[in-house]
Amino acid sequence: MEMEIKLKMPATYLFDQIMESVLYDIHTQTGRKLKRNQLEDFEFTKNFSKTQTAALKVTKIVENESYHFQTENNRNKFEVGYEITVVDADHCLLSYKESMTSKGKMQQMNDVFMSMMMSFFKKRNLKKMMKQIEGKYATS
Secondary structure (H helix, E strand, O other): EEEEEOOOOHHHHHHHHHHHHHHHHHHHOOOOOOOOOHHHHHHHHEEEEOEEEEEEEEEEEEEEEEEEEEEOOOEEEEEEEEEEEEEEEOOEEEEEEEEEEOOHHHHHOOOOHHHHHHHHHHHHHHHHHHHHHHHHHHHH
């Protein structure tokens, strides 16, 4: 899945919001308080439910430009990237890319079907989340 969204906020603000979320997630899952410069190549286990866990690894960080990570469980591997481009002082462009590699043929067929079904909802939720961040910026 790929998507681009033009946002009414500086690239630095969007990147700060993403990093705040990442650092909070790591602290919640591991109890560790990291700084941004400690994130690249950081790995931890994330609990999604009592029975569902995955290994999460931060694969790339470029301050105010890029955040990439991968999540791997026993069925598949997800790779996600956020690329932020400065449009002007008050606007940025978010390019979001997500890919999935499935383990096994049956899982692959299931994942293809589910990704077609869920793509609409994922895009809608990402847009909604970005609009909430825009709203937060507008009122700050």
